[in-house]
Amino acid sequence: MENVSMEKESKTLATLDVKVLAEDAGDGLDNLTPDDLLIPSLKLVQKGSPAVDPTDSTYTDSVKVGDIINGVTNESYDGDAGITVLPAAYRRIYLEYIPREAGGGLAGIHEDPAIISQTHRDEMGRDVLASGNYVQTTANHYVLLLNGEKYDPVMIAMYSSQLKKSRRWNSIMAGQRVTSNGKSVTPASYSHMYHLSTVPEKNSKGSWFGWRIELVGQVEDINLYRAAKEFAQSIQSEFKGTSTEAF
Numbered sequence: 001m002e003n004v005s006m007e008k009e010s011k012t013l014a015t016l017d018v019k020v021l022a023e024d025a026g027d028g029l030d031n032l033t034p035d036d037l038l039i040p041s042l043k044l045v046q047k048g049s050p051a052v053d054p055t056d057s058t059y060t061d062s063v064k065v066g067d068i069i070n071g072v073t074n075e076s077y078d079g080d081a082g083i084t085v086l087p088a089a090y091r092r093i094y095l096e097y098i099p100r101e102a103g104g105g106l107a108g109i110h111e112d113p114a115i116i117s118q119t120h121r122d123e124m125g126r127d128v129l130a131s132g133n134y135v136q137t138t139a140n141h142y143v144l145l146l147n148g149e150k151y152d153p154v155m156i157a158m159y160s161s162q163l164k165k166s167r168r169w170n171s172i173m174a175g176q177r178v179t180s181n182g183k184s185v186t187p188a189s190y191s192h193m194y195h196l197s198t199v200p201e202k203n204s205k206g207s208w209f210g211w212r213i214e215l216v217g218q219v220e221d222i223n224l225y226r227a228a229k230e231f232a233q234s235i236q237s238e239f240k241g242t243s244t245e246a247f
Helices: 018-023 113-118 160-174 222-241
Strands: 041-044 068-070 083-097 106-110 134-147 150-159 178-180 183-185 192-203 206-218
Touching: 041 206, 083 113, 083 150, 083 160, 083 222, 113 134, 134 160, 134 222, 150 160, 150 222, 160 192, 160 206
Parallel strands: 041 150
Antiparallel strands: 041 068, 083 106, 083 134, 083 192, 134 150, 178 183, 192 206
């Protein structure tokens, strides 16, 4: 068989034109579904976080307690300066965990809030099932992280003391109004941007950093709006096609 040379043809194609990229947009990604993609999660850096543990592989001296970190890329953001996000979708789930003393780990994911009625509160404030496993109510906010001209899809999971913040955020989104043809309507969640930063919090059990959520204003960039809408639709499609009772 004749050998086929794969060397660069500098005379015929010196640089890759953006027009070529546009013509071939999406090639090779045709069969990807939301199940094939990993949505990074933004987390708050706490005292016991790996990012601030010198013995952990993800440690870097540029990250401090109270910062925000991407759980997949390990990219961090200053907690005081905060980040700007555009909400796309929301989902409340109930994570069932095995206690650490029994081996630990995730035992199941539930959507039906009735699971909480099967629990009792222990001395640590956890919702415990008869099996001994405990349930963590978790509010997942799927958002676009705005970074200059970039906007990346990420998820923010709020639980425990942050559930109140989640409910407040949902109330702010549901409270927005726009007038069209003389009628007041509630726009999509991705119609308005929000600024998220971190604040120190504490109670009798300890101290930690929580979220501060502030309304920025309405989106003006139609491309950003459409990107958020597309992200929202992909997430909703995943919700419909995925059973979360167990895995």
